[in-house]
Amino acid sequence: MSARKLSDFHIAEPETRPSSSDLWFFSYLPWSLYNGLSTPLIPLLAIALYNADSPLIIALIVAASTLTEVPFTIFWGNVSDRIRHRKYFVVLSFIATGFVLFVMPFAPNLTDYLSLNILEGVCSAASTPIGTVLLLETRRKHWWARDVGLFGLVSGIGSVAGLALGGLFLAGFSTSSRLSFGLVGAMQFLLLLSGVLAILSGVLAYFWIEEPQDLIDRNSVDLGDQLHRGMVERIRGFRKRILHVVDLARGEAIPLTMVEVLLFLSLLLVSFGSQTFYGTFIYFLTASTGAGLDEDMVFFVFLASAAASTALFYHSGVAVEKYSPKWVFVETLVARAALIPLFLLAGMWLTGHPRSMAITMIGLNAAMGLLWAFSSTASTLFLLRLLKGPSNKGKALGIYNAVVGFGGLVGTIFGGWLYNTSDSYTAYLVATAIIIVGGLIIIPIPLRMVPYPHKHMPVKGASPVPKPAKPPLKQWRS
Secondary structure, three states: OOHHHHHHOOOOOOOOOOOOOOHHHHHHHHHHHHHHHHHHHHHHHHHHHHOOOOHHHHHHHHHHHHHHHHHHHHHHHHHHHHHOOOHHHHHHHHHHHHHHHHHHHHOOOHHHHHHHHHHHHHHHOOHHHHHHHHHHHOOOHHHHHHHHHHHHHHHHHHHHHHHHHHHHHHHOOOHHHHHHHOHHHHHHHHHHHHHHHHHHHHHHHHHHOOOOOOOOOHHHOOHHHHOHHHHOOOOOOOOOOOOOOOOOOOOOOOOOOHHHHHHHHHHHHHHHHHHHHHOOHHHHHHOOOOOOOOHHHHHHHHHHHHHHHHHHHOOHHHHHHHHOHHHHHHHHHHHHHHHHHHHHHHHHHOOOOHHHHHHHHHHHHHHHHHHHHHHHHHHHHHHHHHOOOHHHHHHHHHHHHHHHHHHHHHHHHHHHHHHHHOOHHHHHHHHHHHHHHHHHHHOOOOOOOOOOOOOOOOOOOOOOOOOOOOOOOOOOOO
């Protein structure tokens, strides 16, 4: 074969990833451990250290970090776009959060503790959105769906491990050791450990993360086709829940149809009602008028929900698509609403039986996590089916996150106020009713039986693409 023929012979080599290291995914693992560990720990330490025996105060502590994360996730994302650096925002976010956690256990009063909790939200707000955009910028587009799933799986495993670590550590204290070291001292140590984990993530991120060569326009990312399950932040606790990859302040407004407005209203009510319940859930679990559990059991109750949602979330999309996103969403909402009165009944009937109480609360919250995994996926897929065109998917998912975040924030404060002024029965039954109303709003919305448009799916009514003409056959010559 001639040299000319050899040069024309081309082997398509597999594409390589721009980043030379996949280890940076795991720089988020200690960070996820801190997330899982600190989710119940920060409210529990406020109760033990400052005698914050009020559901409203606990709700404010829960809401404080989220309140700052909502605007600062957008702010840090915009600043990183202008400065054109990603890596150092993530590294500094990890390290700054760690130093805040070092100071928090020694705050002299509850006001300073709350202020440090807000500062922790400001510092940690950059890690999730910039980290996700960093993933998109250092990966080929056809790897996005798999890599975002892996990224979320690492985060989920870390959160579950952090909750298990906190529960086992506190459960390891016998009565004598609690008297010598003190339960408050044990929780302070765990919060310091959270700070060490955050700083460890910063060190690993510094060595493992590489700056991307090209930055993407976050508004141009078509989230709907491949990233809808991974981009929507999963609620493992209720402190880190907003992921603004899309900046709603830029670009043209989306002309929403009536069915889309109804769906967003439903999501607002559902997140409001859910956080009316969960915003004071830690107080209910520890209060003598509620479940009356020890602090270590609170970690295991949250661990049950986190493990169930993490195990099922990424794979729930197949089952939801096979059945119906609309009806999975409605049915899981009704089931979640029905579980809330069971928490109240268990708190009333099992008083004086701590082991039965703990097992029941763990089982009920595991069921909540399982249902949440399916309802979250179903709501996202349902939204994508309602959209008229692919250009609005990114903005719509940004609105989705904003609506869920705002509803949860207001619901947390409302639940704390209602619990404080009335009682847990009133607050949780109101939460049940709000969730049911949110589910009923969805029923009149028609479901598109054809999934959301994909670039490889034929569009109904479109003229077929003409095939290239075949070359004419030549006569055989002997």
